[in-house]
Amino acid sequence: MVSKLDLYRVFCVVGKSESFSKAAVDLSMTQPAVSQAIMQLERELDTRLFNRTPKGVTLTSDGSLLFEYANSALNLLDTGEKKILEIKNLMAGELKIGVGDTISKFFLLPYLEAFHTQYPNIKFKIANGTTAEIIAFLKSGDVEIGICNFPIDDPTLEFGPCIEIQDTFVYGEKYRKILSKPVDFEKLVKLPLIFLESNSNSRNYVEDFLLSQGIKIAPEFELGSHELLLEFAKINLGIACVTKEFSMDYLNRGILHEVQLIKEIPKRHIGVCYVKTVPLSSASTKFVQMIENKK
Template sequence: MTTKLDLYRVFCITARNGSISRAAQELYMSQSAVSQAIMQLENELDTRLFNRTTRGVTLTTEGSLLFEYAHSALSLIEAGEQKLTEFKDMTIGELKIGVGDTISKHFLLPYLEEFHIRYPNIRFKIVNGTTLEICALLKSGAVDLGVCNFPLNDPSLEQIPCLEVQDIFVCGDKYRAQCREPMHLRDIASLPLILLEPSSNSRKYVEDVLSAAGVKVSPEFELGSHDLLLEFAKINLGIACVIKQFARDYLEQQLVYEIPLQQEIPKRHIGICYLQSVSLSPASKKFVEQLSQERISP
C-alpha cells in the first residue's frame, strides 16, 4: 500500500533527477509505477506538479513550492531516523542516574568507568539524593535509573539487587573493651549511638530490625554521611551503625572495630531500579545489563 509519505518521496526524487526514468532507477521501481505515484499525488492535491517534456520533467510553480517544503520534511525525517540509529548503536545518548554519595564512592564508580570506556560518547548526568529522593526523581522523569539501598516498598519500580551488604555496629578504642563479647541489640542501644539521618533508607531498615527485637533507639548523633559515621566512631563519640562492605579500610586499619552481635542484622542489598511503566533508553538498558551480569557478593 502506497502511503502519502511514499508519494512525497517519489515526488522529491523525481524533481531532483528531472527525469522519471532516472527516478525509477534510484527508487528501484518501474517508470510506470513512478508516473502513477506522481499522478496520484497530483490528483490528491488537485494540482499539476510537473511539466512533462520529451527531455524529462520540470517542476511547475506549484511543484517548486511544494518541493521546498517536502524536501525539508523528508530531510528532517531522515535525520531523525539517523539519530535513532545512533542511539541504538550507542554512538550518542545520555544516561541519567540518581544515586547517593556513599553508594557512588563505594559501589558505582567502577561500573561508571567501565561503561564510559565501552561507550565513550554516552554522557552521564549524576543526581545525588537519598533513596526516597531518588524514587521521586524516577517518577518525575528527572533520572532514568536509580542506584540505592534496598528494600524498597514500591510496586511501581523494577528492582534488581546487585550487591549484598551487611549492617554492623563499630566502635573506637574507648568502647572496644566493653564490646568484645557478643552483645544483644538492647545492650547496643544503651550506648551512645551514631546513626544516619531518619530519612535514610538504611537507617529505617536498621530501626525496623531493632524495633522487631523490642529495642527502641535514641541516637546521640544523626549524620548525613556514611564516612562521617566512621569518623565519629573513630574518635570515640559513640557506636556507629555502618555498612561492613563500605567500612573495610577502617576495619582493616583498626581505626574502628566491629562489635560482635548475638544476632546479626539480616543482610540486604544495594541495587538498581527504574519505573516499570517507562521504556528504558538504549543506554539505560546497556547499563542495567552490565550491572545485572556482574552482580557481586561481599
C-alpha cells in the same frame, strides 16, 4: 496502497534528478510507477508540480515551493531515523540514573567506568538522593533506573538485587575496652549512638530490626552521609551504625573497630530498580544487564 509520505519521496527524487527515468532507477521503481505517483500527488494537491519537456521535467513555481518544504521534511525524517538507530545501537543516547553518594562511590563507579569505555558516546545523567527521593525521580521520569538500598515496598517498581551488604556498628579507640567482648543490643544502646538521618532507608531498616528485638534507639547524632558516620566514630563521638562493606578502609587500617554483636543484624541488598510499566531505553537495558552479569 501508496502512502502520502511515499508520494513525497518520489516527488523529491524526481525534483532532484529532473527525470522520471533517472528517478525510477534511484527508487528501484518502473518509470510508469513514478509517473503515476507524481500524477496522483498533483491530483491530490490540485496543482501542476512539473513541466514536462522532451529532455525531462522541471519544477513549476508551485513545485519549487513544495520541494523546499518536502525535501527539508524528508531530510529531518531521515536524520530522526538515523538517530533512533544510533540510540538503539548505543552510538548515542543518555543513561539516566538515580543513586546516593555512598553507593556511587563504593558500588556504582566501576560499572560507570566499564560502560563508558564500551559505549563512549552515551552521556550520563546522575541524580543524587535518598532512596525515597530516587523513587520519586523514577516515577516523575527524571531517571530511568535507580540504584538503591533495599528493601523497598513498592508494587509499581521492578527490583533486581545486586550485592548483599551487612549493617554493623564501629567505634574508635575510646571505646575499645568497653567493647572488647561481644555485646548484646541492650548494652549497645546505652552507649552514645551515631546514625544516619531518619529519612534514610538504611537507618529505617536497622531501626525496624531493633524494634523487633524490643530495642528502641535514641541516637546522640543523626548525620546526612555515611562518610560522616565514620569520621564521627573516628574522633570518638560515639558508636556508628554503618554498612560494613563501605567501611573496610577504616577497619583494615585499624582506624575503627567493629562491634562484635551477639546477634547480627540480618543482611540486606543494594540493587537496581525501575518502573514496571515504562520500557527501558537501550542504554539503560544494557547497563542493567552489565550489573546483573557481574553479580
